[in-house]
Amino acid sequence: MDRLRRSATIAVAALAMLLLVPAAAQAQQTDYVALGDSYSSGSGAGPYTDAACQRSNKAHPALLAADLGAELTFVACGGATTGDVLANQVQALDAGTDLVTIGIGGNDIGWTDAVIACITPFRNCTPVIEESERQATQELPAKLDAVYAEIAERAPDAEVYVTGYPRLFAARNTCDALGTISIAEQVRMNQGADLLSAVIEAAAEEHGFTYVDVRDEFTGHEICSRSPWLHGFTLLDVPYHPNAAGHAAGYYPALLAAL
Template sequence: MDRLRRSATIAAAALAMLLLAPAAAQAQQTEYVALGDSYSSGSGAGSYTDACQRSTRAHPALLAAELGAEFTFVACGGATTADVLAEQVQALDAGTDLVTIGIGGNDIGWTDAVIACITPFQNCTPAIEEAERKATQELPARLDAVYTEIATRAPDAEVYVTGYPRLFAARNTCDALGSISIAEQVRMNQGADLLAGVIQAAAEDHGFTYVDVRDEFTGHEICSRTPWLHGFTLFDVPYHPNAAGQASGYYPALLGAL
């Protein structure tokens, strides 16, 4: 009789554990918030869900699916640091476990520099130099404001700051009907390296993890055999990662950092 009673007690305890398991798993679900600009929203990757060009193929969406996370996706195409502060950080709170953010390119007018370089018969060096000036003289304070707000609103979150890839292979003149020279491509890539250094320094000053994607995109730049970035195009978002760039460039770099 005692043996039967003990067996019944063990069985009841096991059943209780099974019934409680889903609730426990739900309580441990990662709360993930993705902030940033078009490189984070997935502009260029297709399969958009709204006017911000948030893509189901963007690396934050892929990561959320991998983690089974409770996902808040507020990254938006065209966003600046001011937009993050005004419209995105409100998604954070004390319960946020994980934050990713990629921001800064729009603050320095990087698109203007690209346009200048693909415009025939125009010297784009002044535009690149102006973007670099903003990157070194203006962007650090703007990033500091954003990162400080993230840390304040989500004090227990792990924060991963994603950078930008170099755009060009700098081996031929395939893009924009050959209007951007190899020398201009090299100069643009140098500007991308400078921007990466600025963002990395600011992130690490706040104890955040910087996710450098330049190695992942090496060999897959614009004008390479298998580009993971759109070049000059009227049919998609130019100078942004395509779906392969998000899935095979950004996503594994972020997973590696995690």
Template sequence: MDRLRRSTVTVAAALAALLIAPAAAQAQQTEYVALGDSYSSGSGAGPYTDTACQRSNKAHPALLAAELGAEFTFVACGGATTDDVLANQVQALDAGTDLVTIGIGGNDIGWTDAVIACITPFKNCTPAIEESERQATQELPAKLDAVYTEIESRAPDAEVVVTGYPRLFAARNTCDALGSISIAEQVRMNQGADVLSGVIQAAAEAHGFTYVDVRDEFTGHEICSQTPWLHGFTLLDVPYHPNAAGHASGYYPALLGAL
């Protein structure tokens, strides 16, 4: 009888351990750190929890953190370059970091200057686009490599997901900036965006990181489309950045699919 009682207690303890173990595993939160520039911080998505960096809870990293129930550190900042990431953002990483997302590179190649040149009436913006492409192909790879190497060093066990940039324009009409951006200029800017995407993808994959290409998601929702997921020329919001729909329906599904 004592032997039976002991056996019953042993089986009950084993079953309890099996039930408790999954619950304990689920209770452990994912430590998630989001790095990057304005396309990661949510500039244009609003409203902002941090006005200096234009961080928004409608940005795709915040949406992902909520979905995962993660312990979330949000340090992406509008206007950031690769140097800014190294100086001000990677310090948020440590050996306990489980997941890192980063979108960076556009501010390193003078892309804003190219956009400004194209929206300026009677100005040929091809030289500005060509200069951005030159910086993207000749200078940006080493800068990305430095950032990705630092991420690996600080968060060696983390899954790292690198997000790219969408093409800006539908390239079917001249709706934007009072019609000053021609269809040919829109096409040329989209080609420049493709060059940038290719450089970022190659650098990410060289480090074994997952690259998330959002160009397909944004197809049909560019500036000058019927339902744009990007702001065009505007004084009321952040121009040439994804709106809340661009994050929720463009970036977020692509990022979630990659995970």
């Protein structure tokens, strides 16, 4: 009889543990902080919950948080540099942060200046691209290192995913900006984007962070493709940034695959 009671008690205890585990798991909500620049905030995806930083609920951090049921602290901001991340964004991190995504670096190398130079009629944009590449290889690694080290210090237990940038142009025709950017210039811009991706990937890996490359996802959906996931030159939206489809079908699946 005692043996039966002991067996019954063990069975009841085991059943109670099985019933309690899902409830406990649900109680532990993921604390997710999204850092970065306009490619992370959702500039170009609209509409914006924060007009100054152009944060959008259609941006990949918001999509990912909704899928994970995570508590999102969304501090990525359009126009941000690595210095801005250190001054205004990393304060959102703490020891309880579970997940971090960050996309940063393009504004540190004057990439917007290179794009503007290439769409300006009768201007050779190669020197401006070369200057961006020089900054990417000679100056950006130390800036990224400072940001990544701060993330690791403030959120030591977090999983950190570093998102890259897509190539902008299909480089098959001159549909963008009324034909002011040639196919050769598009190719040269894409080469610069590849260099930037390589620099960011190397810096992320040095800190043990996961690099999320989105170039494959955006292949076939660049500016001047049949189904672009990026805005070209436009006065109606944020030019040269991913649209809502670029976040939903480009960045978001790449992040999910990495996770």
